[in-house]
Every structure is written in C-alpha cells, then in structure tokens.
Amino acid sequence: MDHLPLTDVPMLVSAVNFLLRDEEFDNLDQICWCFGVPREEMDRILASEGYAYDAPHNRII
Numbered sequence: 001m002d003h004l005p006l007t008d009v010p011m012l013v014s015a016v017n018f019l020l021r022d023e024e025f026d027n028l029d030q031i032c033w034c035f036g037v038p039r040e041e042m043d044r045i046l047a048s049e050g051y052a053y054d055a056p057h058n059r060i061i
Contacts (some may be wrong), residue, residue, distance in 0.1 A: 006045055
C-alpha cells in the first residue's frame with residue numbers, strides 16, 4: 001500500500017485495521033508516521049464519520 005484513502009473514511013478504516021491486524025504496524029502512530037499523515041489530522045478525519053482509534057484493542061472502531 002503506497003497511500004491511505006484519506007478521502008474515503010470507510011475505506012481508510014478498513015485499510016488501517018488491515019495494517020494493524022496483520023501486524024505490519026504496532027499502533028496508529030506508526031501508520032501515521034509511515035504515510036506522512038499527522039496524527040491530529042488522522043483523528044479528525046476518523047471523527048468526521050464517528051470513528052476513533054481504540055488503543056487497548058489496537059483498532060479503529
């Protein structure tokens with residue numbers, strides 16, 4: 001994956017959860033760093049459609 005689908009939030013959630021589930025990344029901060037997306041921006045994009053990062057379960061809900 002060479003970029004995250006930032007303009008399609010359901011696809012973004014799917015992509016991020018895939019990356020977390022397959023253990024390519026340990027947490028959302030690593031994904032943000034790798035793809036050059038500020039964490040605050042990622043949180044804003046996710047929240048715009050009611051999603052949030054659940055750190056204890058390491059997934060977007």
